[in-house]
Amino acid sequence: MPEIRFEAAEVRVESPDLGGSRTILQPTTLSLTEQRIGIIGSNGSGKSTLARLVNGLVLPSAGTVTVDGLDVARRGAEVRRRVGFTFTDPAAQLVMPTCVEDVELSLRRTVKDRVRRKQVALETLARFGLAERAEVSVHALSGGQRQLLALAGVLAIEPEVLVADEPTTLLDLRNTRMVGDLLFSLPQQLVLVTHDLDLVRRCDRVLVVEDGRVCFDGDADAAVKHYVRTVSEG
Numbered sequence: 001m002p003e004i005r006f007e008a009a010e011v012r013v014e015s016p017d018l019g020g021s022r023t024i025l026q027p028t029t030l031s032l033t034e035q036r037i038g039i040i041g042s043n044g045s046g047k048s049t050l051a052r053l054v055n056g057l058v059l060p061s062a063g064t065v066t067v068d069g070l071d072v073a074r075r076g077a078e079v080r081r082r083v084g085f086t087f088t089d090p091a092a093q094l095v096m097p098t099c100v101e102d103v104e105l106s107l108r109r110t111v112k113d114r115v116r117r118k119q120v121a122l123e124t125l126a127r128f129g130l131a132e133r134a135e136v137s138v139h140a141l142s143g144g145q146r147q148l149l150a151l152a153g154v155l156a157i158e159p160e161v162l163v164a165d166e167p168t169t170l171l172d173l174r175n176t177r178m179v180g181d182l183l184f185s186l187p188q189q190l191v192l193v194t195h196d197l198d199l200v201r202r203c204d205r206v207l208v209v210e211d212g213r214v215c216f217d218g219d220a221d222a223a224v225k226h227y228v229r230t231v232s233e234g
């Protein structure tokens with residue numbers, strides 16, 4: 001698996017209330033090489049910030065983040081070709097009128113020939129059980145199908161790493177299972193931000209984030225216990 005490396009990576013944002021800046025991720029040093037990495041923690045603790053650093057959607061204010069040695073701040077375009085990102089709300093990334101056009105849009109840089117591009121897009125949709133929806137409007141899809149389409153768009157370009165930020169939060173039980181099974185059947189490295197403690201138990205390594213820092217880093221069962229205990233103790 002690629003190595004995702006945080007070296008004293010810190011994120012500060014401007015805070016007019018404080019008349020200065022506020023640290024939303026304390027200096028963090030990590031080397032992530034496992035296939036499936038989970039991130040859990042309370043609302044506003046810094047999970048998305050940590051995940052967004054991996055593909056340069058957020059840049060460190062100090063320190064560095066690298067993916068297989070590529071610095072996200074200096075070589076963002078190369079990093080983003082290797083690291084796909086899906087948002088909680090698929091509407092944030094579905095922009096084309098039909099499903100097949102949406103996947104074709106993702107492929108515009110990697111497959112230059114238009115006929116071939118459509119063929120690859122259709123093959124990708126078929127892999128995600130959406131073949132019959134190819135020419136359907138994105139708005140006519142169910143929540144689960146939209147989440148699958150967003151994943152299809154990102155995975156079509158075959159990234160080495162998928163960062164999925166709460167991919168099942170908006171889904172019902174059946175779709176949560178379907179998307180969960182898909183994520184855990186991928187050959188790629190997965191960085192999964194989630195509030196679903198059953199899903200995160202399937203990860204090889206889990207980070208618990210609280211108040212802008214990684215307060216636990218270890219195996220999934222121990223991480224869930226740690227998180228539940230912290231919440232219970234208030």
Ligand SMILES: Nc1ncnc2c1ncn2[C@@H]1O[C@H](COP(=O)(O)OP(=O)(O)OP(=O)(O)O)[C@@H](O)[C@H]1O
Pocket residue numbers: 013014024041042043044045046047048049050
């Ligand atoms: N660009 C920004 N400017 C100001 N504050 C920000 C910015 N991005 C994040 N924050 C703040 O940083 C903190 C951490 O945000 P983050 O989105 O990483 O949390 P999270 O753990 O993913 O939360 P949730 O579970 O609610 O999605 C929050 O208090 C948030 O309001």
